[in-house]
Amino acid sequence: MAIVIRDAEVITMDAATGSTPVTRSIRIEDGLIAEIGASVTLRDTDTVLNGRDRLVCPGFVNAHTHSWEYLAKGRYDNLPLELWMLYSYPILGAAPLPPDLVRLRSLLFAVESVRSGVTTLVDDVLETPSQDFAQLDAVFDAYDTVGVRANISGHVINRPFIDTVPYAAQWLPSEVAERVRSAPLLSAGEYLDFSAEAFRRYAGRAGGRLRYMLAPSGPQRCTDDLLAGATELALEHDAECHIHVLETKTQAVTGREFYGTTLVEHLRRIGALSANTTLAHGIWATDADIDTLAEYDVCVSHNPVSNLKLGSGIAPWRRYHDAGVTLGLGSDGCSSSDTPRLPEVIKAAALLHKVTGPGHETWPTADEVLRAATLGGARSARLHPDVGSLEVGKKADLLVYDLSTLAFTPRNRLDLQLVYSENGSSLRQVMIGGELVVEDGRVTTVDEDALLAELRERLPGIQAEQDRVERENTVFHEAFERMYRACAAEDVGVHRWSGEPAPVAPGM
Structure with a gap:
């Protein structure tokens, strides 16, 4: 049995019409778009x-x-990233999360995501103190149940965290530094073996809707052999290799202090850039870095809401576009942006870069922002042959909005209203692979009320454990505060807090 949507206003994001709405009918068969016209x-x-x-x-x-x-x-x-991470990514004291709680957490995250119109997740999953297959199975199981499409990672940090930033270790008590450095960490070989097994374990999961991806945390947090090996393994499986790079000014200083160059150039030198690589954030990239990313066909995931919340800076949107670097949009985590809902990110991306300079002809267009939220993200996830636009042969991953709502009243330019006016309240149906996973604002695949009730019952214990771990990790705060302020005062050749190039002193 096929599904036919007749005579709707359609934004296809294809090469012919892009984000311009056109009246079209769509025929869906076997989870694919069979006809559109x-x-x-x-x-x-x-x-x-x-x-x-x-x-x-x-x-x-x-x-x-x-x-x-x-x-x-x-x-x-009001915590910059390096201080926020002390509590949200605790260095000491975290106990492994049981798989049943991982599953509940993942179910709720997926429900909130799909209800806002997210049909594909690039989920960089990290567990503290480390990840095992029972936990990873729980994420795959949850997403299989909800019906969302996803790349799901094994995130890895294999250097002691206090040694992934400059300066801080020298200001820590020696016994604290020794405790951190004595904690077990995965070798490159162990992580790559884990990932190879994950590719075997999850191959074809949910008909290919769920895929494993590699996620070395960042060049300063992982050894060179792990970064290069992850890049090679990703190419072997045509999977995404997802890396945090140049999210903060501290990371720009880190590249210079650790490697004598930028983090992007370091990745290039060790063979850790490819068309399968996505850099998360990429705020403090130099012009030379951006040219390198374009040369290697690397994608960048732009996370404006999280970057604003953590005071990380403003990514060079127009410079990336001019260089031909593919941009996607991300919400980042719910602890740094406090939401998995992409409509908020779309609007923020459209607005943020209008304040980085007076040249209004360089400001983001609605088409560029919607392209990043659809085709750009699909390309970064290595899913662009299947999703990201409404075209014959692609997966029927689509959203249906009610145009009779206040968000679309008066009915003017629907593409602009989708970017600036709509917040998810007009979304009526969400289809993933031809299956309706949201109908009239409710997820059809799980009992949302039961999930919320379970979380409410478990929340006191969860929050008590969070409080305990946060108290234990306050021991790092003073040293990391000094490190953050020292890095903030340094000149790294770019000034991404305003999006403008740093001023050049006379004679330089």
Whole structure:
């Protein structure tokens, strides 16, 4: 049985019409878009949906997020990334999360995501103190149940955390530094073996809807052999290799102090850049870095809400576009942006870069922002042959909005209203692989009320454990505060807090 959406306003994001709405009908068979045009085939057995007063567009791709932060939503404020990480990514004292709680956390994260129009997640999953297959199985099981499409990682840090930033270790008590450095860490070989097994274990999961990806945390947090090996393994499996790079000014200083160059150039030198690589953030990139990323066809996931919340800076949006670097959009984690909902990210991306300079002709267009939220994210996830636009042969991952709502009143330019006016309240249906996973604002695949009730019952114990771990990790705060302020005062050749190039002193 096929599904036909008749005579809707459609944003296809294809090469012909892009983000310009056009009146189209869509025929969906076996989870794929079989026809799209002014008219399509109709059969007696078809389920026909009236598209009048409806806007249909591709599902959104959240190109960088951390579902594992879901339980820490709304806990922190006014902390820059390196200080925030002391509590949200604790160095000491965290106990392994049981798989049943990982599954509950992942179910809730997926529910909130799909209800806002996210059909594909690039989920950089990290567990503390380390990840095992029982925990990873729980994430795959949860996403299989909800019906979302996802790349799911084994995130890894294999250097002592106090040695992943400059200066801080010298200001820590020696016994604290020794305790951190004595903790067991994965070798490159152990992580690559784990990942090779994950590719075997999850191959074809949910008909290919769920895929494993590699996620070395960052060049300063992983050994060179792990970074290069992860890049090679990703190419072997045509999987994404997802790396945090140049998220903060501290990381720009780290590249210079650790490697005598930028972190992007270091990755290039060790063979850790490829068309399968996505850099999360990429704020403090130099012009030379951006040219290198374009040369290697590397993608960048832009996370404006999280970057603003953590005071990390403003990514060079126009410079990336001009260089031909593919941009996706990400919410980042629920502990740094406090939401997995991509409509907020889309609007923030469209607005943020209007304040980085007076040249209004360089400001983001609605088409560019929607492209990043759909095709750009799909390309970064290595899923662009299947999702990101509404075209014949692609997966039927799509959103249906009600145009009779206040968000679309008066009905003017629907693409602009989708970016600036709509916050998810007009979303009526979400389809992933031809299956309706959201109908009239409710997820059809799980009992959301039961999930919320379970979390409420367990929350006191969860929060008590979070409080305990946070207290234990305050021991690092003073040293990391000094490190952060020292790095903030240094000249790294770019000034990404305003998005403008750093001023050059006379004679330089």
